[in-house]
Amino acid sequence: MTPFEELQQAIIDGKAFVSKALTERMLKDGVRPGEFFPKAIIPAMDEVGRRMRECEFFIPEVLIAARAARASSDILRPLLVGAEAMSSAGTVVCCTVKGDLHDIGKNIVAMMLESAGFKIVDLGVDVNAEKIVNAVREHQANLVALSALLTTTMVNMKSVVEALTAAGLRDNVKIMVGGAPVTDAWAHSIGADGYGKDAPSAVELARQLATA
Amino acid sequence: MTSRERVRLALEHREPDCVPLDLGATTVTGMHVDTVYRLRQALDLDAPGTPVKILDPFQMLGEVKPDLLNALAIDTALVCGTGTAFGFPLEGWKEWRTFAGTPALVPAGFNTQPEPNGDLLLHPQGDRSAPASGRMPQGGVYFDAIVRQDPFKEEELRVEDNVEEFSVFSDGEIEHYRRRAEELYTQTDKALVLNLGALSLGNIARIPGPGLKRPRGIRDVEEWYVSLSARREHIYKIFERQTEINMANLEKIYAAVGNRVAVAYLTGTDFGAQNGPFVSPTTYRNLFFPFHKQVNDWVHRHTTWKTFIHSCGSVWALLEDFVAAGFDILNPVQCSAARMNPFDLKGKYGGRITFWGGGIDTQSTLPFGSPQEVREEVRERIRAFAPGGGFVFNAAHNVQALVPVENVLAMYRAAREYGAYPLRMDRAPSLTAVGTKH
Numbered sequence: 001m002t003p004f005e006e007l008q009q010a011i012i013d014g015k016a017f018v019s020k021a022l023t024e025r026m027l028k029d030g031v032r033p034g035e036f037f038p039k040a041i042i043p044a045m046d047e048v049g050r051r052m053r054e055c056e057f058f059i060p061e062v063l064i065a066a067r068a069a070r071a072s073s074d075i076l077r078p079l080l081v082g083a084e085a086m087s088s089a090g091t092v093v094c095c096t097v098k099g100d101l102h103d104i105g106k107n108i109v110a111m112m113l114e115s116a117g118f119k120i121v122d123l124g125v126d127v128n129a130e131k132i133v134n135a136v137r138e139h140q141a142n143l144v145a146l147s148a149l150l151t152t153t154m155v156n157m158k159s160v161v162e163a164l165t166a167a168g169l170r171d172n173v174k175i176m177v178g179g180a181p182v183t184d185a186w187a188h189s190i191g192a193d194g195y196g197k198d199a200p201s202a203v204e205l206a207r208q209l210a211t212a
Numbered sequence: 213m214t215s216r217e218r219v220r221l222a223l224e225h226r227e228p229d230c231v232p233l234d235l236g237a238t239t240v241t242g243m244h245v246d247t248v249y250r251l252r253q254a255l256d257l258d259a260p261g262t263p264v265k266i267l268d269p270f271q272m273l274g275e276v277k278p279d280l281l282n283a284l285a286i287d288t289a290l291v292c293g294t295g296t297a298f299g300f301p302l303e304g305w306k307e308w309r310t311f312a313g314t315p316a317l318v319p320a321g322f323n324t325q326p327e328p329n330g331d332l333l334l335h336p337q338g339d340r341s342a343p344a345s346g347r348m349p350q351g352g353v354y355f356d357a358i359v360r361q362d363p364f365k366e367e368e369l370r371v372e373d374n375v376e377e378f379s380v381f382s383d384g385e386i387e388h389y390r391r392r393a394e395e396l397y398t399q400t401d402k403a404l405v406l407n408l409g410a411l412s413l414g415n416i417a418r419i420p421g422p423g424l425k426r427p428r429g430i431r432d433v434e435e436w437y438v439s440l441s442a443r444r445e446h447i448y449k450i451f452e453r454q455t456e457i458n459m460a461n462l463e464k465i466y467a468a469v470g471n472r473v474a475v476a477y478l479t480g481t482d483f484g485a486q487n488g489p490f491v492s493p494t495t496y497r498n499l500f501f502p503f504h505k506q507v508n509d510w511v512h513r514h515t516t517w518k519t520f521i522h523s524c525g526s527v528w529a530l531l532e533d534f535v536a537a538g539f540d541i542l543n544p545v546q547c548s549a550a551r552m553n554p555f556d557l558k559g560k561y562g563g564r565i566t567f568w569g570g571g572i573d574t575q576s577t578l579p580f581g582s583p584q585e586v587r588e589e590v591r592e593r594i595r596a597f598a599p600g601g602g603f604v605f606n607a608a609h610n611v612q613a614l615v616p617v618e619n620v621l622a623m624y625r626a627a628r629e630y631g632a633y634p635l636r637m638d639r640a641p642s643l644t645a646v647g648t649k650h
Contacts (some may be wrong), residue, residue, distance in 0.1 A: 014441075014442070055488050055489075055529065057492075058488070058489060058490060058491050058492045058495070059437050059485070059490045059491065060437045060438055060439075060440045060441035060442070060491060060495065061441055061492075063434060063437055063438050064438055064441055064442055067438070098349075099349045099350075099351055099352050100349070101347060101349060101356040102356070104433055104434060104437075107434065126331075126349045150353075150612075151574070151575055151576075151579045151580075151612060151614075152352075152353050152612060152613060152614055180485070180486045180575065181575040181576070183576075197486075197487060198486075198487050
């Protein structure tokens with residue numbers, strides 16, 4: 001096994017201590033920080049996504065793997081400079097919408113997007129449209145990812161789309177939505193650009209939208 | 213036929229005179245206080261402004277009183293304890309208004325504190341000096357638990373810390389159960405449902421310990437899910453200890469209520485998400501199954517109760533294990549989740565488990581559909597679940613706030629109309645059940 005394969009395996013197995021130690025050792029051996037994402041972290045989390053989709057992995061396994069990925073990426077991010085730092089897949093402003101405090105789904109999506117190379121601006125839970133508009137502007141985000149668990153709060157996704165339009169930012173960002181009661185039809189009806197039915201689909205969708 | 217008889221036959225997988233109806237017999241088949249109020253007004257049961265009691269301050273469920281049960285021809289009734297998720301008892305009622313303006317009655321311990329942004333905080337055991345354990349966002353419709361997780365060292369984790377909210381019921385509490393069961397058994401013909409959802413192992417809504425002033429142990433939701441895989445032995449020991457306490461409670465409650473109770477709601481832990489189970493079947497088998505089986509075996513050996521498991525979401529992959537663990541009844545039967553097609557469920561498990569719920573989709577049709585769409589979906593679900601009995605009608609979970617009253621009325625009317633045995637369905641079954649997704 002190459003060191004990159006070893007690191008991939010450690011992430012898939014959710015061994016945070018191992019992924020941290022391996023990352024440190026590989027850096028010492030001269031691996032460039034920018035190589036880790038395409039050669040280990042992204043493929044490992046893609047495999048985690050595949051296993052989740054195929055019902056081999058469930059929430060605990062995905063969370064543990066994402067933590068192991070983070071143990072590695074936390075070391076790497078401060079070291080990414082110049083062209084490597086700029087080569088992120090895109091900047092995503094994500095949150096749970098106004099009135100909704102449920103964040104486990106949003107957190108999993110955020111962790112998986114981060115491991116897929118996106119820069120994440122996580123605004124947390126119960127976030128109003130104004131705050132999202134400001135964050136998009138401040139971070140020059142090209143994606144907005146909105147989550148809602150409740151039938152009583154999913155309607156607030158629509159106000160975010162409207163606020164981004166009113167602020168003149170709608171053409172700069174793609175908007176993706178997800179959460180238990182959310183459907184593809186709902187996404188269309190409120191003028192969002194896409195619906196992610198689970199975390200792996202959200203990553204795929206983000207990749208498509210970021211390059212569209 | 214009495215309601216009790218109707219429910220008994222359905223649970224024995226025989227066809228009564230019509231499909232039994234439930235509303236409010238459990239804390240997972242109830243109705244939000246805002247909707248209870250609007251429903252009572254629409255049915256002319258109360259003068260305008262008459263408050264509705266909140267029996268579950270966590271989910272903000274309103275009391276479903278006998279007059280409402282009778283108005284909707286409901287066949288079941290709730291037998292619950294005096295406790296709440298926030299650790300204060302259901303007593304000392306005082307007036308309060310929801311964000312929607314509904315006049316309500318809340319227990320004396322329901323002491324809210326507004327935040328500068330308009331959110332409401334609730335405190336464990338009503339003690340405002342303890343860190344808040346519940347938050348309702350401004351304009352919101354119920355509380356969520358606030359995670360209060362102190363940092364911990366692996367070697368300092370103690371089983372007892374995650375058992376603090378489990379205790380052997382006091383004699384007073386047991387007497388409350390006894391009185392309530394006797395009252396309902398002698399004064400109504402309803403089938404009684406004993407609510408023991410608080411005994412659930414690993415219920416994520418309760419993991420943060422909203423009733424505890426200073427919860428210790430693993431209290432963060434994400435950390436708990438991680439622990440189901442990463443700290444398996446520790447979790448097993450927690451469940452083992454909790455089950456010891458639960459078994460003692462079951463024995464005491466049975467001694468008090470006997471077989472006046474028809475159904476025992478034993479666990480409300482959600483094992484399903486929208487697209488599949490939260491945990492693998494292996495995790496269920498290793499961690500939960502042994503204890504679920506132990507409790508079910510005891511109930512079936514000593515009582516005539518049927519046992520009720522509630523789990524939202526897609527649980528198709530776990531159903532074989534639920535049946536093997538001895539559960540008699542599945543709720544809420546969330547057909548909008550993946551692999552939860554009503555005809556598939558009935559076809560494979562109809563002879564072995566009673567479906568209690570699944571009558572309508574609470575994520576789409578009930579809140580957002582027209583009364584006509586509600587009627588059509590109810591008919592389709594009855595067509596799927598009702599043949600041969602083994603079906604008690606209820607929406608697929610509590611009826612939430614902001615649901616049109618006309619839809620609630622259309623749902624129960626359609627259930628009675630289409631649920632009469634022998635079933636007469638005036639339309640050929642459609643190929644795909646309404647409101648299902650694969």
